[in-house]
Amino acid sequence: MYSKELMKGTLKTIVLKLLKEHEKMYGYEITQKVKDLTQDKIQLTEGALYPTLHKLESLGYVYTEKKEYNGRTRKYYLLTESGQAEATEKINEFAEFVLTMKFIFNSKLAAE
Amino acid sequence: MYSKELMKGTLKTIVLKLLKEHEKMYGYEITQKVKDLTQDKIQLTEGALYPTLHKLESLGYVYTEKKEYNGRTRKYYLLTESGQAEATEKINEFAEFVLTMKFIFNSKLAAE
DNA sequence: TTAAATACCTAAATTTCTTAGGTATAATAT
């Protein structure tokens, strides 16, 4: 693994971004998607993910649908309208954050 | 201001990076430097900065020198040898983190 | 002479995450 410290504050943004692209995902699926996309470099822990999903729900950014699949229950999360807006904002905020950090780290982040 | 949430976990890296470039900085100077470099977008709070500096000192990454300047005391922070190494590592880690996040945010972070 | 800038600091509370559990079914390996 690696830099878990840096992940702080990014989880909500990651979840919103994925939901924006997929319309409908369940918790376990999100953990696997992140693992796949980042080639195992980022591994969300369920202890962090589920409370985050519940918080997004209580804030009205997502709502849920339960579906049975192969004897197991999946709880799908979907963006609400305000969740769509929030997702866009968080994504832009992150892009801006990276851009801003380039002023401090200059060359280092530009390459590759 | 903006995205304070994203800053989480980045403070130590920023401080080490600045000390690596300047050899010698005092706390207040660091807050101003970050403010300048990021055009007011990132404003370190002293409540976060000073405890971080003290922690870096207790870990042996920095040491201090007090100097009087115009009737006020400045406490300069300098990197130790292990601090130099730690700085390099943290900087690389951050670059790698941004790179990894691009897998999730694809196009969004590539531009500009 | 009052406010703002410079310069240091701490401590309570909050937020966020890790660690370490717990439950349960399906699929795979032994």
Added chain:
DNA sequence: ATATTATACCTAAGAAATTTAGGTATTTAA
């Protein structure tokens, strides 16, 4: 057959990092 891994949900105690809200003190600008 049966034990382990993968799938699928969850909570709660504790740790770590930061915010908020103070405090002290000197110099400079209004």
